[in-house]
Amino acid sequence: MRFFEIQPVTIPTFKFAYSVEIGKFRHSFNRVKDFLELCVLESGSIEQRHADGRTERIYPKMFSPLFCTDICTALSVGEGINRHTTVGVAMQYTFKRYDSESECNVADLKRRMKENFIILVPYHEDISEIYDKAISIIKSIGISLSSESPAEKGMALSRYFALTSLLTDFVLRRLDDAQSVLPPSEVLYASRAEGYINENYAKRLTVEDIADFLEISSGYLQHIFRHVTGMTVVDYINSCRVTNAIKLMQSRGLSLKEASLNVGISDPAYMSRLFRKVTGLSCREYMGRKFKE
Numbered sequence: 001m002r003f004f005e006i007q008p009v010t011i012p013t014f015k016f017a018y019s020v021e022i023g024k025f026r027h028s029f030n031r032v033k034d035f036l037e038l039c040v041l042e043s044g045s046i047e048q049r050h051a052d053g054r055t056e057r058i059y060p061k062m063f064s065p066l067f068c069t070d071i072c073t074a075l076s077v078g079e080g081i082n083r084h085t086t087v088g089v090a091m092q093y094t095f096k097r098y099d100s101e102s103e104c105n106v107a108d109l110k111r112r113m114k115e116n117f118i119i120l121v122p123y124h125e126d127i128s129e130i131y132d133k134a135i136s137i138i139k140s141i142g143i144s145l146s147s148e149s150p151a152e153k154g155m156a157l158s159r160y161f162a163l164t165s166l167l168t169d170f171v172l173r174r175l176d177d178a179q180s181v182l183p184p185s186e187v188l189y190a191s192r193a194e195g196y197i198n199e200n201y202a203k204r205l206t207v208e209d210i211a212d213f214l215e216i217s218s219g220y221l222q223h224i225f226r227h228v229t230g231m232t233v234v235d236y237i238n239s240c241r242v243t244n245a246i247k248l249m250q251s252r253g254l255s256l257k258e259a260s261l262n263v264g265i266s267d268p269a270y271m272s273r274l275f276r277k278v279t280g281l282s283c284r285e286y287m288g289r290k291f292k293e
Contacts, residue, residue, distance in 0.1 A: 001100070001101055001122065001125055001171070001174050001175075001178070002097070002098065002099050002100070002122070002123040002124060002125060003097075003098050003120055003121060003122045003123055003125070003171045003174075004065060004067075004095050004096065004097050004098070004120070004121050004123055005095060005096045005098070005109065005118060005119075005120055006036070006093050006094070006095045006118065006119040006120070006121060007093060007094045007095070007116055007117065007118050007119075008091055008092070008093045008117060008119065009091075009092035009093055009094065010034075010091055010092040010093075011091070011157075012036070012089035012090065012091040012157070012160060013089060013090045013091070014087070014088070014089055014090075014141070014145055014156060014160075015035070015088040015089060015090055016086070016087070016088050017086070017087040017088070017138060017139075017141040017142035017145055017156070018085070018086065018142050019042075019083065019084070019085040019086075019135075019138075019139060019142070020083065020084060020085075020086075021081050021082070021083045022076070022081070022082050022083075023076070023080075023081055023082070024076050025074075025075065025076050025082070026073065026074070026075040026076075027073070027074050027075070028072075028073045029066060029070055029071065029072050029073070029074065030071055031068060031069055031070070031071060032068055033068055034068055034090050034091055034092050034093075035066075035067075035068045035088065035089075035090060035091075036065065036066070036067060036068065036088070036089055036091055036093065037065065037066035037086055037087070037088040037089075038063075038065055038086065038087050038088075038121065038138070038163065038164075038167070039063070039064045039065070039066065039084050039085070039086035039087075040061070040062075040063055040064075040084060040085050040086070040127070040131065040134055040135055040138065041058050041059065041060055041061070041062050041064060041082070041083075041084045042060060042061075042083040042084055042085060042135070043060050043080070043081060043082060043083045044060070044076060044077075044078070044080055044081060044082030044083060045057060045058070045059055045060075045076070045077040045078050045082070046058040046064075046074055046075070046076060046077060046082060047074070047075055047076075047077045048064075048072050048073070048074050049072060049073045049074075049075075050070075050071070050072045051071040051072065052247070053243075053246055053247035053250050053251060054243070055246070055279075056124055057077070058124055059126075061126050061127060061128050061131045062124055062125060062126055062127070063121070063122045063123075063124070063125055063127045063134070063167070064123075064124055065121050065123060066088075067095065085135050085138045085139060086138065087138050087141050087142075087160065087163070089160070097123070100191070100194075100228075100229070101174070101175055101178040101187070102187040102188070102190060102191040102228060103191065104175060106175050106176070109175075110172075118168075119164045119167070119168055120167060120168040120170075120171035120172065121164070121167045121168075121171070122167065122170065122171055122174075127167075127170060129170070130166055130167075130170050133166060134163065134166060134167070137159055137162055137163045137166065138163060140155075140159050141156050141159045141160055141163070144156035144159060186224040186227060186228055187228055189214055189216060189221065189224055189225075190224055190225050190227075190228035190229055191228075192213075192214055193210050193214060193221060193225055193233065194229070194236065196210055196213050196214075197210065197233075197236060197237055197240055198240060201237060201240045201241050201244065201263060201264055202241075202244075202262060202263050202264045203264055204264065205237055205264065207221060207222060207233050207234065210233065221233065238274055238277070238278060239278050241263040241264060241265060241274070242263075242274060242275055242278040242279065243278075244262075244263050245259040245260060245262070245263045245271070245275070246259075246279075246286070248262055248263070249283075249287060250287075256268060256271060256272065256275070256283045257271075
């Protein structure tokens with residue numbers, strides 16, 4: 001699970017809260033000072049393209065926050081209507097991103113939460129178990145903001161805090177579940193393996209190399225890596241190589257063959273097959289979509 005730890009500095013003031021239906025669209029988001037948007041996708045599919053080269057898909061019942069530092073383009077994918085329910089606020093805050101449960105010291109996080117007001121929000125995660133309630137709260141915020149009654153308007157802030165409390169509890173439950181299922185040693189080994197792969201993906205890299213680095217058997221590494229991350233070691237290496245090849249093609253204008261050599265793959269035909277396996281598209285289709293609409 002990916003999530004953010006947010007520490008508010010000021011009380012939020014509302015910019016908007018609504019549900020919207022839209023067909024084909026393409027929106028660009030630039031940095032907006034002291035801005036935070038909390039959004040739930042109800043239908044359709046959205047692709048986010050980030051300034052650092054990351055491309056991510058958002059599907060129904062997934063939660064998607066947008067931060068003051070974000071620079072990205074969001075566009076509809078496929079046919080049909082996209083519907084999302086969202087609330088945006090102006091608020092000073094600090095935040096930290098976690099790309100997996102293994103990156104978080106849960107005991108330390110809970111200690112800090114006792115000392116400070118901290119919000120936890122999932123990032124591009126399925127929130128099916130709290131989906132209906134999250135949608136209901138955001139819609140109720142919109143109703144409060146549009147009301148002529150001062151008393152009703154005043155309810156918007158308490159409802160916003162109810163939403164952030166709901167999201168925080170959701171993340172904490174997931175963290176507790178992960179801790180109860182995964183032995184700390186497995187999480188540590190998997191985390192170190194990810195770090196080693198991220199630093200060495202451009203070299204010749206095998207499961208045995210990583211296992212030797214960790215001083216464990218390759219069989220044990222493959223078992224715990226899949227247990228912790230949900231991916232095989234090889235799939236993680238391949239995903240890392242394709243992701244970084246995309247960054248090189250987008251930022252430096254390299255061909256697939258040139259980018260392949262820079263991420264440790266000397267056979268362009270193999271890289272083409274790998275590219276489709278990881279992204280679901282050929283390189284030509286994927287890069288061509290960058291310039292559509």
